[in-house]
Amino acid sequence: MAKIAILGYGNLGRGVECAVKQAPDMELVAVFTRRDPLTVKIQTAGVPVLNVSEMEAWKDKVDVLIICGGSATDLPVLTPKYASMFNVIDSFDTHAKIPQHFAAVDAAAKGANKIAMISVGWDPGMFSLNRVYAQSILPEGKDYTFWGKGVSQGHSDAVRRIKGVKNAKQYTCPVESALEAVRSGSMPELTTRQKHTRLVYVVAEEGADKAYIENAIKTMPNYFDEYDTTVNFISEEEFNKNHSGLAHGGFVIRTGKTGMNKEHTHVIEYSLKLDSNPEFTTSVLVAYARAALRMKANGQTGCKTVLDVPPAYLSTLSDEDLRAHCL
Ligand SMILES: NC(=O)C1=CN([C@@H]2O[C@H](COP(=O)(O)OP(=O)(O)OC[C@H]3O[C@@H](n4cnc5c(N)ncnc54)[C@H](OP(=O)(O)O)[C@@H]3O)[C@@H](O)[C@H]2O)C=CC1
Numbered sequence: 001m002a003k004i005a006i007l008g009y010g011n012l013g014r015g016v017e018c019a020v021k022q023a024p025d026m027e028l029v030a031v032f033t034r035r036d037p038l039t040v041k042i043q044t045a046g047v048p049v050l051n052v053s054e055m056e057a058w059k060d061k062v063d064v065l066i067i068c069g070g071s072a073t074d075l076p077v078l079t080p081k082y083a084s085m086f087n088v089i090d091s092f093d094t095h096a097k098i099p100q101h102f103a104a105v106d107a108a109a110k111g112a113n114k115i116a117m118i119s120v121g122w123d124p125g126m127f128s129l130n131r132v133y134a135q136s137i138l139p140e141g142k143d144y145t146f147w148g149k150g151v152s153q154g155h156s157d158a159v160r161r162i163k164g165v166k167n168a169k170q171y172t173c174p175v176e177s178a179l180e181a182v183r184s185g186s187m188p189e190l191t192t193r194q195k196h197t198r199l200v201y202v203v204a205e206e207g208a209d210k211a212y213i214e215n216a217i218k219t220m221p222n223y224f225d226e227y228d229t230t231v232n233f234i235s236e237e238e239f240n241k242n243h244s245g246l247a248h249g250g251f252v253i254r255t256g257k258t259g260m261n262k263e264h265t266h267v268i269e270y271s272l273k274l275d276s277n278p279e280f281t282t283s284v285l286v287a288y289a290r291a292a293l294r295m296k297a298n299g300q301t302g303c304k305t306v307l308d309v310p311p312a313y314l315s316t317l318s319d320e321d322l323r324a325h326c327l
């Protein structure tokens with residue numbers, strides 16, 4: 001059984017508990033938190049909850065550490081740090097900063113003869129794979145990524161980090177006219193702003209500067225500054241009543257042409273409809289944790305992404321069964 005540990009107990013941390021429980025070849029051995037462990041209640045009996053100060057003592061007792069912090073401020077620090085002690089995997093999703101995150105994690109993992117995997121989930125992750133498949137198969141074409149309407153955990157986490165924010169949820173909303181244009185096959189040119197709007201619900205701390213919070217959201221680079229964003233301040237009661245869900249989804253669609261005169265048009269579409277963004281994301285993380293261990297057993301170290309992973313490594317099935325049942 002592969003020994004899995006969680007670092008960071010939020011939505012993703014809770015999701016990893018569920019996903020490991022569903023994995024016949026894995027067991028959860030520890031949950032690490034930066035908080036006081038006595039304040040962190042997990043769902044799995046018999047698994048220790050420990051402060052990060054105790055992690056060094058566990059580095060030879062864990063096969064893969066799944067790092068569940070936020071991308072805005074946690075993962076840039078946590079993943080390189082712990083890649084020097086453990087085989088690690090994270091869901092880092094600040095797309096513009098993935099190259100620099102990869103470089104930092106790669107240096108740490110290689111220095112410690114460990115394997116690391118970053119940006120694992122659905123976007124980046126499954127959507128990344130499908131963009132590469134579609135672009136490679138239909139080189140003459142155009143692809144589009146749409147999300148929602150649903151809760152972006154990355155954007156919600158980024159808002160929660162703003163001074164004066166007690167809680168927040170961000171809904172990503174696709175622009176219907178853009179969707180219609182894409183589905184018509186007309187391959188429209190669309191700016192970031194023309195494809196999605198963003199809707200944020202914030203519970204502010206008592207006495208917080210709401211104008212400061214709204215401006216900090218709307219001008220936030222890599223998250224909101226390229227979008228038309230609406231910010232609503234609501235009570236904690238209304239937030240808990242109307243905004244406790246974490247559903248999301250989206251699709252990658254590519255239209256491309258083939259034939260000597262480009263006479264034929266093809267459409268590739270990969271679609272996700274998610275009741276729980278974190279539970280789906282952590283199901284991806286756990287499958288890729290399995291692959292990371294196989295790649296490490298084959299002598300691979302350093303940082304990888306989903307683009308580097310043979311699909312068969314994700315599965316619990318043997319190569320023979322995969323050939324017999326999945327080809
Ligand atoms: N690639 C992809 O497709 C996806 C990526 N993601 C990424 O996952 C990241 C994490 O998302 P999510 O799990 O929703 O973030 P959360 O805000 O739920 O958790 C982030 C961290 O905050 C700390 N935390 C959680 N709850 C509390 C609390 N009540 N009080 C104080 N600290 C708390 C935890 O660390 P600690 O226990 O150490 O305090 C936790 O690891 C996102 O930022 C996003 O970038 C998410 C979905 C998809």
Ligand SMILES: N[C@@H](C[C@H]1CC(C(=O)O)=NO1)C(=O)O
Binds near residue numbers: 123172277
């Ligand atoms: N990384 C995203 C997963 C998808 C959702 C999304 C968005 O709504 O902007 N972008 O990518 C998340 O944190 O939920």
